[in-house]
Amino acid sequence: MDNNIALYTKRLNLQNATFTRIDHADAMVATVYKVTLPTNEQLILKICKRTRHYYRELYFLTHFADTLPVPRIIQVVEPTDGIDGAILMQYLEGNLLTQTDLTNELMYEAGSILARVHLNRTAGYGDLIHPDSLNPDPQPYFVHKFNEALTECKNHLPQTFLEQCQNYLDTHLDLLLNVDGPCITHRDFRRGNLIAHNGKINGIIDWSGAYAGFAQEDFCFLEYGNIPIDPIHKQSFLDGYASIRPVPEYNAIMPLLLFDRALALVGFTFHQGTWQNIHADTYHYNRQFLDNFFLNSEMHTRANNE
Secondary structure, eight states: OOHHHHHHHHHTTOTTOEEEEEOOTTOOSEEEEEEEOTTSOEEEEEEESSHHHHHHHHHHHHHTTTTSOOOOEEEEEOOBTTBOOEEEEEOOSSEEOOGGGOOHHHHHHHHHHHHHHHTSBOSSBBOTTSGGGOBSSHHHHHHHHHHHHHHHHTTTSOHHHHHHHHHHHHHHGGGGGGOOOSEEEOSOOSGGGEEEETTEEEEEOOOTTOEEEOGGGGGHHHHOSSSOOOHHHHHHHHHHHHTTSOOOOOTTTHHHHHHHHHHHHHHHHHHHTOTTTTTHHHHHHHHHHHHHHHHHHHHHHHHHHO
């Protein structure tokens, strides 16, 4: 057992438990362990590297405890100097949803669950753990996140490219005028954060990035990734969503959202120093997306003008 886990073992009175680290390629902002008690009961320990991620996870797991399939909180370790915040939570039976698991029924259920998330309207846009900072205008919230990514990419991507990024944002900000919000958004709603068990969605995990945003953000799930969702499953997802609330118009804003996501992931992996090792695949996929983005946009513009 590493020394880091020993701290949590003592604080959570888990001296007789067995800890098994859960590693997967998309794990970026937390360290997760499966905890097996002497009774063979299993739990999950999530250690959040950033304090704001801990408080968001805690906030949303509490908020949705009785309305959505989220893990039940067992015990917490508050973040202090020298120790990261951690949440001991219920272990949900099942496996992370993979491409081969997809069925029309599962996708319909996933769509209805996301719609239920978006039913939670908020007073403004921003971080709900700081409600006094919420803004009725979505632009400052979105621009702030975009600029964070630009800053993280500053010493990595060419300056001319960063200027293109800034110009693209400036000329497309008006797309935010008609977004569907403010409401709670998961902001990482994808297969890797959905747990399936016996043909049903048994859990939605990783709420550390959730915000008061706009519904279109969570539809990146349908469009982002190197393994696209086929049209039939996509329609099942949209039908499930529409069974709860109207599907927002998201096609026009999707290029901006996908670009924002790719830029954020390139910036994050570079800033963390993981872009050449554990997150190399994530980095290269998103870097290629960025490299092709303006080229494809220029080709599309020329085609429309001919």
